[in-house]
Amino acid sequence: MTAIANVSDSSQNARKATMAAVSRATIAELAGLDALAGDAVRVLRAPEIGLVMVRGRVGGDGAPFNLGEATVTRAAVALPDGVIGFGHVLGRDKDKARLAALADALWQAPATRDAVEALLRPVRERIAAETALKRERAAATRVDFFTMVRGDN
Amino acid sequence: MYVAVKGGERAIDNAHRLLAHARRGDPAVPEVAPAQIREQLALAVDRVMTEGSLYDRDLAAIAIKQARGDLVEAAFLVRAFRTTLPRFGATDPIDTAAMQVARRVSATFKDIPGGQVLGPTFDYTHRLIDFLLEAGADIAEPARAAADPAAMPRVTDLLGHDDLIERNPPGDPDAPVPDLTREPLDLPAGRDLRLQNLARGDEGFLLALGYSTQRGFGRTHPFAGEIRLGEVELEFVAEDVGFAVPLGEITVTECQMVNQFKGSATEPPRFTRGYGLAFGHCERKTMGMALVDRALRAGELGEEVKAPAQDEEFVLMHSDNVQATGFVEHLKLPHYVDFQAELGLIRQMRAEIAARAAAGSPDGTTLQEAAE
Structure with missing residues (x-):
């Protein structure tokens, strides 16, 4: 029971990690997904622009409060064998939401998972490089305090 | 009293054509693109997102262009846009402790895990006009240094371990979160509702009120415990998916004010906190917000309520610049019959x-x- 739950958890985490990479990808980086999917993909939910209410916490650690909204576009597609993929991405790009749904469906289908992973590998590398660069640039602005030596008199 | 008057259509049409012409300015000067506003007037974009209460950098940039740089008008446009969209739900509360930090300073502790990271700041600049910007000089590549892999805990969490500073109760996870975009503001408001109101409130109003507390109108003896800026991941529980799906990252600014509290009959002396949180890089806004948040807790903490910043109705009913501009600017519209x-x-x-x-x-x- 625990083992099964763990497998399903780790599978869900891997799916979430894929979604996270897709959410940061550009349209150009995802363009190869259409060729992977072929023509038989059904649109379950045409891309739709809407809002999510972004929540914060009182004091950062307390009860939730509503900070403000963000635009989100969502879509859903089904592969011929019935696998359903969902796309939710920040912003108002309908094509990106559709591609995100496609990525989710193709990643869940065993036959195409490796191809999706291969397509996302350069995306992940780019994100990692950009994150590292941001961190290094921030680190260069870190203050190094030093204490002046006190005289005796 | 409002009376329908006909006859202004041609004048209005022509006024709007003239507005479009004036917006463009001198045609010999290249037109500004929304992407340029998004990238190069980023703090204006951040303010419009915060006060328009909608995180969408591209949309805010178009609104700023449309409003000819009038940021309150731009926030108004953004607010109007959001009313045309369905709401899919609410995100999980963002975790600012897990922020990808671009800037983090504390005025209370010099040596904190992760250190003082200045980031891109106006602080310590000389406020001299830089004429090189007019000339279009090349920008030096930012310096780089080895990043500290250690986590950057919130400063208030460090103090909280010793019980020297108040902690915030996590709240009932199943309790509904009040939302003033769905229900009219009802007073007295809980701190959650007050923070929503302040988060979308006018920066100038909150700055002035926060300043008033420093000058003695509801003094709260504040220290900037921590200000942090950076990216946080958004996750949203999509019911058809069945788990929290990542949506992408947003940039937020957080300010933790730490304030004196001399204690009460039931509470030992302890530092209390005021909180500010905003979309994008809005440091002044979050500092004003945190000062006012703390001032509004006067009643809860048994302090005398006598200053404007402590008056919940005064603050919450006048903080919204879209509401305020609507009521003030409606005075421009024809009042011929009233005046007659x-x-x-x-x-x-x-x-x-x-x-x-x-x-x-x-x-x-x-x-x-x-x-x-």
């Missing part, structure tokens, strides 16, 4: 005084009576 009525009244009062004076009224008291 007032004019008629004044004429009648003057006629009555004149008639009494002509009848030989003894002194000026009738004048005052008539005025009343």
